[in-house]
Amino acid sequence: MSYKTDRLVDLFPDAYAAHERSSLLYKLLDAIGDEFMEADEKIKRLLKSHWVEYAEGSALDGLGAIFGVARRALPGGEIEDDEKFRRRLQATVALFTGGGTRDAVLGAVRSALGLPYKLEQLPLPAGFEALRQDIDSLIKLTEFSPTGDTILESSMSTVDKASELILNVNSATVRASPPRIVWNLRKGNGHFLSLGLMDTNRGVKAKNDLIAPEGSRLVFSDDNGRFNALLNGIDVSDRFTNLDGTSPAAALPLVPQGLSRWKFRAQGGLFDQTNFDRDTFDLPVFDVEMQLLIFRPLTFDVEVPFFFEDAIMALKARHNYPGEIQVFKGLPVEILQEVVNQTRAAGVRGSVLLTLNFFDDHPQDDRALRIEAEHLATEKMNAEDSLLVANVNQQTESHAMGERLNIVGVFDISPFDGPFGFL
Numbered sequence: 001m002s003y004k005t006d007r008l009v010d011l012f013p014d015a016y017a018a019h020e021r022s023s024l025l026y027k028l029l030d031a032i033g034d035e036f037m038e039a040d041e042k043i044k045r046l047l048k049s050h051w052v053e054y055a056e057g058s059a060l061d062g063l064g065a066i067f068g069v070a071r072r073a074l075p076g077g078e079i080e081d082d083e084k085f086r087r088r089l090q091a092t093v094a095l096f097t098g099g100g101t102r103d104a105v106l107g108a109v110r111s112a113l114g115l116p117y118k119l120e121q122l123p124l125p126a127g128f129e130a131l132r133q134d135i136d137s138l139i140k141l142t143e144f145s146p147t148g149d150t151i152l153e154s155s156m157s158t159v160d161k162a163s164e165l166i167l168n169v170n171s172a173t174v175r176a177s178p179p180r181i182v183w184n185l186r187k188g189n190g191h192f193l194s195l196g197l198m199d200t201n202r203g204v205k206a207k208n209d210l211i212a213p214e215g216s217r218l219v220f221s222d223d224n225g226r227f228n229a230l231l232n233g234i235d236v237s238d239r240f241t242n243l244d245g246t247s248p249a250a251a252l253p254l255v256p257q258g259l260s261r262w263k264f265r266a267q268g269g270l271f272d273q274t275n276f277d278r279d280t281f282d283l284p285v286f287d288v289e290m291q292l293l294i295f296r297p298l299t300f301d302v303e304v305p306f307f308f309e310d311a312i313m314a315l316k317a318r319h320n321y322p323g324e325i326q327v328f329k330g331l332p333v334e335i336l337q338e339v340v341n342q343t344r345a346a347g348v349r350g351s352v353l354l355t356l357n358f359f360d361d362h363p364q365d366d367r368a369l370r371i372e373a374e375h376l377a378t379e380k381m382n383a384e385d386s387l388l389v390a391n392v393n394q395q396t397e398s399h400a401m402g403e404r405l406n407i408v409g410v411f412d413i414s415p416f417d418g419p420f421g422f423l
Contacts, residue, residue: 004040005033056082073329075114080328102141105302105350108343109139113308114330122325131319138311140303144174144295145351154287159265163283166198167262169255173294176254178222180291183264185216188284190266195220196243198261202253203243204229210239212266214284220252227251255292264288298348302340306333306354 008029012018018025060082061071071079107117116122119136153167171177181195190212196203204220204227212218212231219230227249229237240249268283305311312325331339333354340350 002030002033002037004036005030008033060085075324075326075329077329084327101345102143102300105300105340105343106139106141108339109302109304109336111328112331112336112339113139113304113333114326114328116327122327124321124323128319128321131315131321134315134319135312135325138305138308138315142301142303143299144297145299145301145349146293146295149292149294151290151292152287156285158283161283162192162265162267163286165264165286165288167264167288167290169260169262169290169292171255171257171260171292171294172296173255173257174297175295176256177293177295179220179252179255180222181218181220181252182289182291183212183218183220184287184289185212185214185218185266186285186287187214188268188282189213190216190284190286191269192267193218193265194243195262195264197253198263200253201243202250203263204240204249204252205243207239207241210236222251225251255290262288262290299350300344300348301351301353302336303353303355304333304336305357307357308333311357 005026009018009026012025016025017023018029020026021030071085074080074084110119111117115135119132122132122135124132149171151167151169153165156163156165158164183193183195192206192208193210193212194203194205196205206212210231216232221228227237227240229235229240229249237249241247242249264286266284266286308330309326315321316325333352337352340352344350
């Protein structure tokens with residue numbers, strides 16, 4: 001009996017005695033009610049199948065197919081069940097609701113490598129939070145992919161009895177970066193060198209006693225926010241000041257976004273300062289090379305260890321964790337670029353960089369030196385007396401002759417005690 005049967009019975013007048021359970025009419029109505037109940041359950045299951053939270057079996061597979069997600073193999077080789085597939089599918093839906101975000105890309109890469117979409121879902125016991133952090137650091141995402149650019153300039157002009165070179169830089173970057181400048185003196189010696197960002201008072205100049213000889217190479221760079229200058233490989237940073245004459249010289253100005261102009265200036269030989277046979281009074285000829293990093297807009301890089309499973313095993317050994325970390329069987333790293341392409345936002349370019357991390361063990365085993373020795377000294381003191389009485393008379397005559405051939409020796413070459421002689 002079901003509520004469907006009760007509703008059918010209520011439709012008949014009392015004269016039919018439909019409420020009598022032993023009657024034929026009631027049994028017929030009860031059978032019809034059961035069919036209605038089964039149909040009702042199927043309709044409910046059909047409605048639930050449209051929701052990831054309640055769908056099961058093929059219905060859950062169909063929802064996953066909408067998002068291009070299929071069941072994955074577990075580390076043991078078996079296919080994930082409904083509950084595990086449901087959790088992963090729920091996490092994957094975030095790719096479409098918040099697709100292109102940093103978390104979405106990292107989550108997609110983690111899932112492809114066999115990790116949970118979110119590391120908070122990794123069931124680590126208490127006391128292994130450091131392991132979770134190390135796992136998180138295995139996959140890195142860097143926004144605005146850096147790329148190197150080099151700008152060359154050799155066109156000079158003469159201004160106030162000095163050689164000047166203007167370097168135009170058009171940096172299509174999202175943020176400023178420090179430059180690395182190579183200044184080559186091709187002809188003549190350089191006196192009173194100076195360089196800086198035009199339309200500002202930011203730059204450096206050489207002290208009066210610094211002379212860059214012909215053929216020399218000056219390299220200016222940023223050393224963790226400090227000015228660094230090398231002349232033919234020799235550090236001459238202390239021989240430079242700021243353009244306003246103050247010391248010590250500050251780091252070179254950053255290359256700004258967009259167009260910027262840099263001025264390089266050098267003088268030739270000077271009266272009362274130029275050395276004979278070393279300097280010339282001609283203006284120096286030089287060229288300049290600027291190297292800088294450009295952070296490209298609408299780009300990002302994802303760094304992943306090439307031997308990802310080895311990296312996971314190394315972390316487990318380091319933290320003495322006996323359990324499993326990869327909840328799925330990871331995909332080959334060659335497919336990660338396709339995963340990133342499917343996750344990135346429209347108009348954004350993402351690149352996968354595979355890094356090589358080698359985990360070598362260098363155990364050291366120190367053993368103490370142990371020497372066992374036994375020394376035994378034996379001394380015999382046996383005395384014997386002997387008396388010999390005799391008359392011995394013997395004469396011996398010898399006429400032995402010998403010949404000897406000496407080979408002439410060479411000083412510093414022939415050895416002593418050999419057949420060589422020094423005549």
